[in-house]
Amino acid sequence: MTERPPILELRDIDKSFGPIDVLHKISLKVHEGEVLCLLGDNGAGKSTLIKTLAGVHKATAGTILMDGEPVEFNRPRDAADRGIATVHQFGGTFPLMSIGRSFFVGVEPTKQWGPFTVFDRKKANEIAVKAVQDFGITRINDGDRLVGGLSGGERQSLAIARAVYFGARVLILDEPTAALGVKQAAHALRIVNEAKRRGLAVIFITHQVMHALAVGDHFAVLIRGSVAADFRKNEKTREEITDLMAGGESMADLEASVEGYVESHEGRLPPTNADE
Amino acid sequence: MNAFGHFLRRPEAASIISLLAVIAFYVIFGGVDLSKLFGAASWVNFAANLGIVAIPVGLLMISGELDISIGAMIPAGSMTTAILSGYYELPILVGMLGALSVGVLVGIVNGLLTVRTTVPSLIITLGTLVAMQGIILSASVLLTGNASVPLDAPAWAKFVFGQLIGGSHQIIIIWWVVLTVIFAFVVHRTRYGNWIFAMGGDRDSARNLGIPTNRVTVILFILSATSAAFVGMCQAILFNSAQVSGGMNFIFNAIVSVVAGGVLLTGGFGSVIGIFVGTLTFAIVNQGIYFTQIDRNWSNLIIGVILLVAVGMNETFREKALSYVPKKKKT
Numbered sequence: 113m114t115e116r117p118p119i120l121e122l123r124d125i126d127k128s129f130g131p132i133d134v135l136h137k138i139s140l141k142v143h144e145g146e147v148l149c150l151l152g153d154n155g156a157g158k159s160t161l162i163k164t165l166a167g168v169h170k171a172t173a174g175t176i177l178m179d180g181e182p183v184e185f186n187r188p189r190d191a192a193d194r195g196i197a198t199v200h201q202f203g204g205t206f207p208l209m210s211i212g213r214s215f216f217v218g219v220e221p222t223k224q225w226g227p228f229t230v231f232d233r234k235k236a237n238e239i240a241v242k243a244v245q246d247f248g249i250t251r252i253n254d255g256d257r258l259v260g261g262l263s264g265g266e267r268q269s270l271a272i273a274r275a276v277y278f279g280a281r282v283l284i285l286d287e288p289t290a291a292l293g294v295k296q297a298a299h300a301l302r303i304v305n306e307a308k309r310r311g312l313a314v315i316f317i318t319h320q321v322m323h324a325l326a327v328g329d330h331f332a333v334l335i336r337g338s339v340a341a342d343f344r345k346n347e348k349t350r351e352e353i354t355d356l357m358a359g360g361e362s363m364a365d366l367e368a369s370v371e372g373y374v375e376s377h378e379g380r381l382p383p384t385n386a387d388e
Numbered sequence: 389m390n391a392f393g394h395f396l397r398r399p400e401a402a403s404i405i406s407l408l409a410v411i412a413f414y415v416i417f418g419g420v421d422l423s424k425l426f427g428a429a430s431w432v433n434f435a436a437n438l439g440i441v442a443i444p445v446g447l448l449m450i451s452g453e454l455d456i457s458i459g460a461m462i463p464a465g466s467m468t469t470a471i472l473s474g475y476y477e478l479p480i481l482v483g484m485l486g487a488l489s490v491g492v493l494v495g496i497v498n499g500l501l502t503v504r505t506t507v508p509s510l511i512i513t514l515g516t517l518v519a520m521q522g523i524i525l526s527a528s529v530l531l532t533g534n535a536s537v538p539l540d541a542p543a544w545a546k547f548v549f550g551q552l553i554g555g556s557h558q559i560i561i562i563w564w565v566v567l568t569v570i571f572a573f574v575v576h577r578t579r580y581g582n583w584i585f586a587m588g589g590d591r592d593s594a595r596n597l598g599i600p601t602n603r604v605t606v607i608l609f610i611l612s613a614t615s616a617a618f619v620g621m622c623q624a625i626l627f628n629s630a631q632v633s634g635g636m637n638f639i640f641n642a643i644v645s646v647v648a649g650g651v652l653l654t655g656g657f658g659s660v661i662g663i664f665v666g667t668l669t670f671a672i673v674n675q676g677i678y679f680t681q682i683d684r685n686w687s688n689l690i691i692g693v694i695l696l697v698a699v700g701m702n703e704t705f706r707e708k709a710l711s712y713v714p715k716k717k718k719t
């Protein structure tokens with residue numbers, strides 16, 4: 113355990129959409145230079161949890177802390193300004209833009225051209241290519257290439273390199289390996305390790321236990337919106353984790369694996385004010 | 389070879405190829421005399437009037453929106469000019485400012501309705517299209533008692549907006565070329581162009597990255613409505629009169645030009661030069677048919693084919709652009 117407060121901490125986060133209760137009393141911590149793997153079956157609430165962290169959703173109850181201080185995210189921009197970056201399954205969101213242009217959307221470098229301030233394409237391309245090459249993707253050497261022409265792993269790398277370049281401290285990866293082949297996935301995992309080595313806190317969402325074990329320091333299993341297990345590296349075997357995740361299916365397994373508090377909420381919805 | 393491959397990946401590639409194909413088709417099957425075709429004013433005039441509207445319509449499409457209210461904005465521009473400066477005999481400057489203000493106003497309405505509601509802009513601008521037609525007709529009949537209003541513009545206004553160069557080429561051609569250069573510069577060389585492409589790619593992400601998506605959308609709608617009003621104003625000054633009808637063809641013609649120019653219907657991809665060439669192609673098909681032995685009625689078939697081929701080619705070129713893998717070296 114580190115002395116310093118975690119970069120990001122969740123305390124008793126609840127989230128409901130109207131009458132639908134999706135997250136119950138989620139408490140998690142992630143420190144810098146650490147990979148937190150969020151495991152869980154489809155529908156467990158993983159995406160809802162990270163959207164809450166990214167400022168897309170507002171938690172119904174509970175506290176989010178950064179560096180020990182409570183913070184409030186009213187829109188995605190608030191989370192982004194505090195260095196929380198989300199990279200989605202397919203990496204870049206602008207497939208028809210060039211690498212250099214998409215890298216700098218909204219913060220384009222400019223230069224003077226006579227009386228005009230113009231987009232500095234050369235500089236944008238150079239910085240973007242260098243950023244992604246620093247992550248070990250040396251095959252990308254032309255900033256004019258369209259993002260959509262890159263492989264899945266390359267797009268992930270580009271998106272991560274971009275987040276790091278713009279000062280992200282917490283990197284949230286939503287199923288980055290789900291759509292990738294074996295080789296590409298290995299690639300993406302290497303990038304995750306590189307981000308971690310650079311001192312970022314990484315929240316890695318997956319339902320592939322092997323991928324989680326390859327990079328994770330800390331694991332949380334989400335079942336029906338609750339943290340069913342929270343453990344560190346080497347505390348559980350792959351089989352145990354797989355059982356845990358599958359446990360969401362049957363009540364008996366669920367009860368055996370939860371840390372106690374799910375029970376108290378079963379069948380009972382906490383009072384909510386559904387203002388979304 | 390490499391240079392050709394590079395050309396094929398540009399958004400305007402398809403439009404340049406279809407332009408050449410159309411000319412070749414007219415020469416081979418229509419017996420067109422090229423020197424006659426290129427010397428003629430009709431299709432260039434047609435292209436210029438259309439092209440000034442097609443560019444902002446194309447930019448809206450790149451950003452993921454559509455504006456069909458331009459159909460009413462052409463007569464709105466010409467009628468406003470003619471009513472103010474013709475019927476009420478106010479200085480031409482007042483008429484011109486009035487016409488452009490109507491454009492700005494309708495653009496703001498289109499833009500605000502689009503960003504404030506979830507209604508698709510196609511439906512919103514369909515609404516303003518019909519509403520503006522009603523307003524123009526009522527206002528014209530109410531104020532002047534007529535659906536056609538004469539206008540006698542002073543010499544300087546005719547010189548700048550309504551001149552026939554060499555007795556045949558409308559001065560609006562020069563406006564078209566100048567506006568194309570300005571738009572091409574802003575869209576492809578400044579950061580604002582980047583914003584338009586990003587918005588067409590993914591509006592939510594663009595907004596989260598700090599792009600003022602609502603403001604850009606409203607500005608683009610203002611540009612398209614005002615450009616249409618500008619074309620109407622120039623026509624009123626050139627022809628010395630304005631009619632409440634007309635302009636509806638522009639909707640269809642502009643969209644075909646934009647798509648033939650390589651803009652993706654789904655947004656996020658295209659170029660100003662492509663739209664320019666697409667407009668030229670459309671104008672040559674539409675007006676160049678008179679220089680062939682082909683019956684006029686076939687031109688719509690050709691336009692239909694061009695449109696389908698263009699959409700198919702856009703898809704292919706987009707895939708090509710996306711699949712671009714650099715050869716060994718060369719940085």
Ligand SMILES: Nc1ncnc2c1ncn2[C@@H]1O[C@H](COP(=O)(O)OP(=O)(O)O)[C@@H](O)[C@H]1O
Nearest residue numbers: 129132134152153154155156157158159160161
């Ligand atoms: N906006 C929403 N409104 C209502 N229910 C939602 C909403 N978003 C997610 N849910 C529900 O929350 C549950 C968890 O979904 P999600 O977070 O996407 O799970 P995961 O990412 O783990 O597969 C699902 O049952 C889903 O139907």
Ligand SMILES: [Mg+2]
Nearest residue numbers: 155158159160
């Ligand atoms: Mg999900």
